[in-house]
Amino acid sequence: MNIQIDKSFFESIRQLLLKAQTGIVKQVNHIMVQTYFEMGEQIVEQEQHGQHTTDYGSYVLTELSKHLNAEFGKGFSRRNLELIRKFYITYKNAKSVISQSLSWTHYIHLMRIDNEDERSFYQIETENNQWSVRELERQINSGLFQRLLVSKDKNKVKDLALTGQILEKPLDAIKDPYVLEFLNMSEQSTYSESQLEQALIDRLEHFLLELGKGFTFVGRQVRFTFEEEHFRVDLVFYNRLLRCFVLIDLKIGKLKHQDLGQMQMYVNYYDRYVKTEDELPTIGIILCKDKKDAIVEITLPKDNKQIFASKYLLYLPNEEELKRLLE
Incomplete structure (x- = not known):
């Protein structure tokens, strides 16, 4: 029997699976980022319980790192827990909400930006343009936010922070x-x-x-x-x-x-x-x-x-x- 199946059929199935894989990765990323935010919140709350002790915050992170690494393996070093804590502090009152499309690595780069307007701008642009982590890093290092402001009224800073580049x-x-x-x-x-x-x-x-x-x-x-x-x-x-x-x-x-x-x-x-x-x-x-x-x-x-x-x-x-x- 000489039966041939149109190649477009195989390509259609392939694209369907690729789309599913991409969706799964995005979903996992979002769950992980959301979990880190909640972890950061609980770490801060725990630290506040021990305000009377100056080194209590440091003790919390060290002990938590030991417990998590023992049960879940590497990945919860004290440095990583410090970043998770900073993530909550940075974004608990931020202009831009936590995105479903950005990875944890994106947020690590965004957290390095102290200016809230500038940080919000890069987050919105990363979402709108689907920048990879490497592209985001390059745009930050090249001073895109500052270069765009040169030709704008200073009152437009807030517009860039809230809407990105229009x-x-x-x-x-x-x-x-x-x-x-x-x-x-x-x-x-x-x-x-x-x-x-x-x-x-x-x-x-x-x-x-x-x-x-x-x-x-x-x-x-x-x-x-x-x-x-x-x-x-x-x-x-x-x-x-x-x-x-x-x-x-x-x-x-x-x-x-x-x-x-x-x-x-x-x-x-x-x-x-x-x-x-x-x-x-x-x-x-x-x-x-x-x-x-x-x-x-x-x-x-x-x-x-x-x-x-x-x-x-x-x-x-x-x-x-x-x-x-x-x-």
Whole structure:
């Protein structure tokens, strides 16, 4: 009997099982995180019973660790119990509730953030974008929260903490600086704009993560012809949340007013000949190694909402460097 079963049938069953496995892992993670929260609550309550003894809290953790390791095996060291205790203290009155989709390791990284608004922002963004632990760590280390605040009214800090990043206008999508440490290119090394472009294409997934929400890649060295002259845009993206094209020009040196004029021409062309009536005006971003804000301000119109110049860094800045850059 020569009977064949459609391969889609096997794939359908496979996807069903994978979905079930993912669901089980998420459920186990959620139960574990919730259990740790309740453990932390009981540890704090037990410590409060012995307030009259200064070292009672330390004694509680040490004895609890011995009992739990004896019955449940390794995993309940005093250090881990300290983290569980901190978890309860951190989240008992937090703005953002404990998520069903975040693992315990996610929360370990989040608890390292002292500022409650900043911590809430990263938790919401991790949930919304399904960041892995590694991606969350990278966004924290690159100062995403602080970089987004540069272009916002200080009153918007609470909005970021309660809702995460919401794209309503072009400025919401802009960062300054952009951190490109994933390219593994040294600050001191010599490289051309084409080499920088190739490195970004080679690590496009990382670059899209750095660009932020809603970005999809359209093409590189996208050519258009106007008045019998040919022009090329280094990188073209489309943001589906803002519903507009985003043009990126790469400059390895200092930003010049001619660079802004060139980008203005690119944006004008896309607005008049490429975008459709239902799409919003094109955004142009010049990524440069160095810039002076005064040049940007005097070159562009006062009401400019389409052309932006941002620095890029090839390394993760430390806290002091980031603070200095943002100031």
